[in-house]
Amino acid sequence: xxxxxxxxxxxxxxxxxxxxxxxxxxxxxxxxxxxxxxxxxxxxxxxxxxxxxxxxxxxxxxxxxxxxxxxxx
Amino acid sequence: xxxxxxxxxxxxxxxxxxxxxxxxxxxxxxxxxxxxxxxxxxxxxxxxxxxxxxxxxxxxxxxxxxxxxxxxxxxxxxxxxxxxxxxxxxxxxxxxxxxxxxxxxxxxxxxxxxxxxxxxxxxxxxxxxxxxxxxxxxx
Numbered sequence: 160x161x162x163x164x165x166x167x168x169x170x171x172x173x174x175x176x177x178x179x180x181x182x183x184x185x186x187x188x189x190x191x192x193x194x195x196x197x198x199x200x201x202x203x204x205x206x207x208x209x210x211x212x213x214x215x216x217x218x219x220x221x222x223x224x225x226x227x228x229x230x231x232x
Numbered sequence: 233x234x235x236x237x238x239x240x241x242x243x244x245x246x247x248x249x250x251x252x253x254x255x256x257x258x259x260x261x262x263x264x265x266x267x268x269x270x271x272x273x274x275x276x277x278x279x280x281x282x283x284x285x286x287x288x289x290x291x292x293x294x295x296x297x298x299x300x301x302x303x304x305x306x307x308x309x310x311x312x313x314x315x316x317x318x319x320x321x322x323x324x325x326x327x328x329x330x331x332x333x334x335x336x337x338x339x340x341x342x343x344x345x346x347x348x349x350x351x352x353x354x355x356x357x358x359x360x361x362x363x364x365x366x367x368x369x370x371x
Binding site: 169170171172173174176177179180181184207208211212 | 254257258260261262263308309310311319322323
């Protein structure tokens with residue numbers, strides 16, 4: 160089981176979502192993807208994408224402008 | 233089966249092309265299948281070297297308005313159109329070029345960005361995708 164880290168600090172709509180999706184496509188089932196970003200809306204939208212893609216949301220931590228989201232494929 | 237979005241890109245304006253691609257890439261990111269149908273002024277942006285040539289839809293002011301907005305976008309770290317197209321293709325997005333527009337404007341398939349265009353087609357190709365889409369937009 161691998162852990163994939165996606166750093167999208169400073170990136171804005173729609174890049175954090177898109178980079179998350181790219182990482183999910185690269186990941187194997189069971190892999191963990193950690194996304195680190197600073198774009199406030201993406202902190203809310205990545206969990207929406209996780210639900211839409213039927214993945215597992217492990218955690219959402221940090222402030223709106225400095226956050227870490229962990230998901231499992 | 234994944235949900236589907238179909239977007240007609242009729243406008244060649246820079247800001248509207250941004251809107252189209254941001255929506256398209258957001259939809260792909262959220263697991264939808266996406267088809268973009270480029271027609272009329274929108275198709276001009278798919279010509280080799282044509283991507284950045286679109287005016288601003290309002291307050292273009294002979295290019296000054298566009299220059300100002302582009303500066304603001306750069307400061308806000310908005311991704312380039314080239315990058316958005318690359319992301320669109322990487323996530324499996326499909327592009328249809330309107331062949332009637334190509335006839336009217338004398339555009340040949342080899343004049344277009346062949347790395348982006350999946351097929352050239354007419355309204356039938358668009359409706360074929362749109363009739364079972366969950367989201368359709370005309371921009």
